Amino acid sequence: MTSSRQPYPWVVPDLFRWFGLLALSAAGLCVAWWCASGTTSVSHLVTWVNVSVVALVVAGLGNVTWLLQGRRAVAARQRDLTTLLLACAPSAAGPLPYPDDVRVSVPGTSRHHDPTCAAVAGKRVERMPVAAHERAGRQSCGLCSR
Numbered sequence: 001m002t003s004s005r006q007p008y009p010w011v012v013p014d015l016f017r018w019f020g021l022l023a024l025s026a027a028g029l030c031v032a033w034w035c036a037s038g039t040t041s042v043s044h045l046v047t048w049v050n051v052s053v054v055a056l057v058v059a060g061l062g063n064v065t066w067l068l069q070g071r072r073a074v075a076a077r078q079r080d081l082t083t084l085l086l087a088c089a090p091s092a093a094g095p096l097p098y099p100d101d102v103r104v105s106v107p108g109t110s111r112h113h114d115p116t117c118a119a120v121a122g123k124r125v126e127r128m129p130v131a132a133h134e135r136a137g138r139q140s141c142g143l144c145s146r
């Protein structure tokens, strides 16, 4: 657990990588558009359409890596917070009051959680066995799944 994290899930190198990939993609699209304009040769056009598709893939990779880095950082913070909250819980509380097969869910949602999951902390939840959640079409939470 680190207490000196920056307030955002990304760091400056992530931003530069994202902008770099987006700039590379924009440059590729501009070059493809510029080179394809004014020509009627199909083989020439296909080449520049391929270049523009590659440029779009580069932009997609930039966006996906940006979002995955943010998601990874948020998940790490949730784990740290859960660890902190469990460490701060009074030790006299004893074991959790739920049997192992009982999971909770917020009514109207599609995920079921461990009762200690940060995603349901402070929310009104329904307690049911895993089988009942699965019959209701709910899937296991990605943060707290066993």
Ligand SMILES: [Zn+2]
Residues within 6 Å of the ligand: 112, 113, 114, 117, 118, 119, 120, 141, 142, 143, 144, 145
């Ligand atoms: Zn959960």
